[in-house]
Amino acid sequence: MAVQNPKKAPVSGIGVLGVGICSDSRHVGIIYRRGSGTPRLWHLAMHYDLRDEPCDKTYFWANCALDEHNKNYVAAWITARSVRADKIPFGFDATGAAFDAKTGEFIAPPVGKGLTCATFITAVFQHLGFDLLDEKTWPFREDDIHWQNWILDILKKKKCKDKAHLAALSNDIGAARVRPVEVAAGVVSTDYPLNFTQASALASEILSDLAAA
Numbered sequence: 001m002a003v004q005n006p007k008k009a010p011v012s013g014i015g016v017l018g019v020g021i022c023s024d025s026r027h028v029g030i031i032y033r034r035g036s037g038t039p040r041l042w043h044l045a046m047h048y049d050l051r052d053e054p055c056d057k058t059y060f061w062a063n064c065a066l067d068e069h070n071k072n073y074v075a076a077w078i079t080a081r082s083v084r085a086d087k088i089p090f091g092f093d094a095t096g097a098a099f100d101a102k103t104g105e106f107i108a109p110p111v112g113k114g115l116t117c118a119t120f121i122t123a124v125f126q127h128l129g130f131d132l133l134d135e136k137t138w139p140f141r142e143d144d145i146h147w148q149n150w151i152l153d154i155l156k157k158k159k160c161k162d163k164a165h166l167a168a169l170s171n172d173i174g175a176a177r178v179r180p181v182e183v184a185a186g187v188v189s190t191d192y193p194l195n196f197t198q199a200s201a202l203a204s205e206i207l208s209d210l211a212a213a
Contacts, residue, residue, distance in 0.1 A: 002188060002205040003060040004160055005213050011039050011061050015073040017078075020059035021188040023137060023210045027182035028117050030124065030187075031055050032075045042082050044120040047090035047155055047165075052082040052127050062188045066130065074128055077104075089114030089165060090155070092172040094146055103173075107175070112168020116182040125186075130184030131193040135178060136145035144177040181206045 003021060004013070011031065018031040021043055029043025041055040055061070064071050086106045091097065091114025096168070098107050104127070115123055125132050150172055160166055185202035186194050194202070 001209050002202060003062045003184070003209045005060060005209070006057050007035070007213070009061075011055050011057070011059060014039050014061050015063050015071065016064070016068075016075045017064040018061055019053055019064065019184045020061045021184050021206065022058050023060055023213050024058065026180045026210075028184055029055075029059075029119065030078060030121055031059070031061055032078045034079045040082070042078055044088055044090070044115055044117050046158075047114070047160060048087045049090075050086050050088050050120075060206075060213070062184070063120075064187050065190045065192075070130070074125070074130075077128060078124070088120065090151070091115060091169060092151075092175040092177065094119045094123065098123055101127070110168075111164050112172060114169075116178070118178045118180045119181050121187065122178065132183065132189075133178060133199060134193040134195045135176075138176045138178055140174060140176045144179075145173060147177070148173045148175075179203070181210075 011167055015033055016033050019028065020031045021028045029041040031039050031041055033039055033112050039055045040052060042052045083106065088106060089109065091109065091112060091119065093113050094115055095113050096109030097115050099105065100107055122132050155166060181203040182199045184206055185199045186192060189202055
């Protein structure tokens, strides 16, 4: 199995660092522990909605494939960072959205740019020195336009007050998308960075695990 079914293997069995993916929404987040505490989910839920909360029972999970030293290093950084309420914009194009190499502060990207639940994870790992995916190999896929329009509609219905962001975000519909299962593949793989073909193969295994639930 690429990911564990929480009904058969409770998330309490995870180590210090891993990934969680919801079987229904395919939403993805980083699972980590604060010391010996219960597993927590750190994830970008939506525009300006970065959350740190106990990982619930709807998330399939897998341990991160980094060695123990590096897993503890990443988990310690997240533990320190997750108590801060960063305002991270949701965007289809991550250009300019990153954490400062020296201070760790989130760098606000140009208007309309930002992160998804998936690219939030790649940005965190990249900041800490681990390139999970070779994102330049990701192609545009026609069916991602439906998802992008759906997200834009959600933001509008939630009455997002940042009209400039919404207008610029609409201009990025059609951008290449890293899907949640693909970034999950990057977290669990012992080889990285994964190119699109490699990530797609492992993502298919994860999708099979989710479908078998």
